[in-house]
Amino acid sequence: MKEYARGARGEGRVIGLVPTMGALHEGHTALVARARQECSHVIASVFVNPKQFGPKEDYKKYPRNLEKDAEKLAAVGVDALFAPETADVYPDGFRTYVSVEGISERLEGRSRPGHFRGVATVVLKLFEIVEPHFAYFGRKDAQQVRIISAMVHDLNLDTEIVVCPVVREADGLALSSRNAYLSAEERKAATVLHRALVAARSELSVGMRDALQLQTVMRRTIEAEPLATVDYAEIVSADTFEPMIRVAQLSYAVLAVFVGKTRLIDNLLIEPSPAGSQEFAFQL
Numbered sequence: 001m002k003e004y005a006r007g008a009r010g011e012g013r014v015i016g017l018v019p020t021m022g023a024l025h026e027g028h029t030a031l032v033a034r035a036r037q038e039c040s041h042v043i044a045s046v047f048v049n050p051k052q053f054g055p056k057e058d059y060k061k062y063p064r065n066l067e068k069d070a071e072k073l074a075a076v077g078v079d080a081l082f083a084p085e086t087a088d089v090y091p092d093g094f095r096t097y098v099s100v101e102g103i104s105e106r107l108e109g110r111s112r113p114g115h116f117r118g119v120a121t122v123v124l125k126l127f128e129i130v131e132p133h134f135a136y137f138g139r140k141d142a143q144q145v146r147i148i149s150a151m152v153h154d155l156n157l158d159t160e161i162v163v164c165p166v167v168r169e170a171d172g173l174a175l176s177s178r179n180a181y182l183s184a185e186e187r188k189a190a191t192v193l194h195r196a197l198v199a200a201r202s203e204l205s206v207g208m209r210d211a212l213q214l215q216t217v218m219r220r221t222i223e224a225e226p227l228a229t230v231d232y233a234e235i236v237s238a239d240t241f242e243p244m245i246r247v248a249q250l251s252y253a254v255l256a257v258f259v260g261k262t263r264l265i266d267n268l269l270i271e272p273s274p275a276g277s278q279e280f281a282f283q284l
Helices: 002-010 026-038 066-075 115-130 139-154 177-181 184-189 192-205 211-223
Strands: 015-020 041-046 080-082 134-138 160-164 228-237 251-259 262-272 280-283
Touching: 002 015, 002 115, 015 026, 015 115, 026 041, 026 066, 026 134, 026 160, 041 066, 041 115, 066 080, 080 115, 115 139, 134 139, 139 160, 139 251, 139 262, 177 262, 192 211, 192 228, 192 251, 192 262, 192 280, 211 228, 211 251
Parallel strands: 015 041, 015 134, 041 080, 134 160
Antiparallel strands: 228 251, 251 262, 262 280
């Protein structure tokens, strides 16, 4: 793949990379569609990265269907698929890791120790192999995107990170490969994440700026759903992912919720309007 990608660069092509772990859905194909608009050559990767799963997480049962994924990617215009074996990415004796300090210790990092070290490491390897001009990620994984952006900045990488909107089902549930784990009853209950974010947005829209009160609104919404258990529900800085006392800058309302045994995440982006205004815009 490295020689293939360098050949494309040498021909003057603008390379876009869409990194995935497979089990593709419309969120992934939306990333490809954006890459197709902005790049002359699109490469997608499919690799279930063992380094970002904890010992009690779902690495072994994570959905895998490379043949089906390859068909979907071909149908939406991907020029090349990179699907390496684990031994190709992590050869015997592998011992070098990337750690983005500070941001990685909160929220997902606290709940999933070592997760972001695994993410940063594999993404850096993908960037080194593919050498993309642009790499496309979904905003649903907001903390992950922030960490990758920090890594790119700190290591002077020649790749621009493009963050794309969350893609949702008609009832608001954010698309995720892990949604496949949900039973019919759990799938219905899983809309509570969206409902909690909508409740926070409603409070923000009428002037609520106290982060603790907004968190309480989200928690109460989730706790009213018998099949749901809150892991975290916070209002955080979009830059540092540290908790906010009061919403006064670019921020996220972030959620991680167990629905049955399946852990789902979602967020609401809170954007200040132009300077001098006290208004905010919201992106679900």
